[in-house]
Amino acid sequence: MQRVALLGSGFIASVHMEAWKKIDGAEVCAFFEVHPDKALDFQKKHDVPHYDSFRNLLERENVDIVDICLPTFLHREYTEMAANAGKHVFCEKPIALTLDDALAMKDVCVRNGVYLMIGHVLRFWGEYVETKKLLDAGVCGKVRFVEAFRLSVTPVWSVGGWILDPRLSGGASLDLHIHDLDYVNWLLGEPEKVFAQGICSEKGSLDHITTQVQYKNGALAMVQGGWMMQGDFPFTCGFRVVGEKGVLEWTFRAGVNIEERGKANPVVLYREHETRREIQVQAQDPYRAELQYFLNCVERGTPPELGTADQAILALRVALAAQRSALEGSPVIL
Ligand SMILES: NC(=O)c1ccc[n+]([C@@H]2O[C@H](COP(=O)([O-])OP(=O)(O)OC[C@H]3O[C@@H](n4cnc5c(N)ncnc54)[C@H](O)[C@@H]3O)[C@@H](O)[C@H]2O)c1
Structure with a gap:
């Protein structure tokens, strides 16, 4: 069973949460949310442990995959934290706001030997x-x-x-x-x-x-x-x-x-x-399909060929x- 940390509890995080529930072989073990009322709503609905600090989540939970559903300006920061902690990263599109950020995201994942897939759904x-x-x-x-x-x-x-x-x-x-x-x-x-x-x-x-x-x-x-x-x-x-x-x-x-x-x-x-x-x-459901695909890549040890960092950087x-x-x-x- 692959353990997934979901970052964010907004619009697309809810779509991902519903998708993960239907995927065998993975479970969302915790979610990260900085806004207390959003966190409360999400926790009530999905009954998953909540953290208001991603660092604490990484220290306390045994995570394999980090699923980043945060606003785009945060993609680089959280990808770097996840990859440096040795976690595979699925991140929503667009990869980032600048090419510098996008290249840094690719680089940190390569250096840490973890997969990066971008949600080009x-x-x-x-x-x-x-x-x-x-x-x-x-x-x-x-x-x-x-x-x-x-x-x-x-x-x-x-x-x-x-x-x-x-x-x-x-x-x-x-x-x-x-x-x-x-x-x-x-x-x-x-x-x-x-x-x-x-x-x-x-x-x-x-x-x-x-x-x-x-x-x-x-x-x-x-x-x-x-x-x-x-x-x-x-x-x-x-x-x-x-x-x-x-x-x-x-x-x-x-x-x-x-x-x-x-x-x-x-x-x-x-x-x-x-x-x-x-x-x-x-x-x-294309969102379920993309997450299932990423899970398969992680389980089989084969890097994603769809939604790759290079494709996302080109876009x-x-x-x-x-x-x-x-x-x-x-x-x-x-
Ligand atoms: N693939 C798609 O079809 C699709 C659709 C919608 C959004 N997206 C992408 O998903 C990402 C999130 O979009 P959304 O529509 O879910 O946004 P949203 O505003 O609904 O949710 C954003 C989440 O991030 C949290 N957040 C906001 N500011 C934060 C901060 N400073 N620090 C930490 N967390 C913070 C919010 O509390 C919320 O949980 C974006 O990159 C967006 O482009 C993709």
């Missing part, structure tokens, strides 16, 4: 995974263009409002947009050039952005992301992949946040001289280049 999300498989199998031929998008209302529910401060979260152009930037990297390979245009919200945060990424193989991606939607606008994401022999398309609309992610909508394949084909993807490089491009008004060569 689209690599485990049914429709995104199925699409990657279909493209690898050649159903669309050579892929020339990918459009991907992710839109939501402003996430006012973050604890203390950290997510609305671009110095702590990077804004939507980093926090939200990075999901799709990582996905298009997964499909298209090595990015070469980035050109972006965006809009700042009242806080001066680039919270709606359109990023064009030119890949070394000649393909182009157009990625849109933002959390400036209003009212009841449902969480919306999707993609359109244009290949030389076919097109794959998928759109998803959930509740205000991702809690209704179970709602299914088929991926549709269009090819010349064929009627449209709907591909139903079996529903699975961060593209996101930071997009922010620079949008602010300077010119393309950025990677």
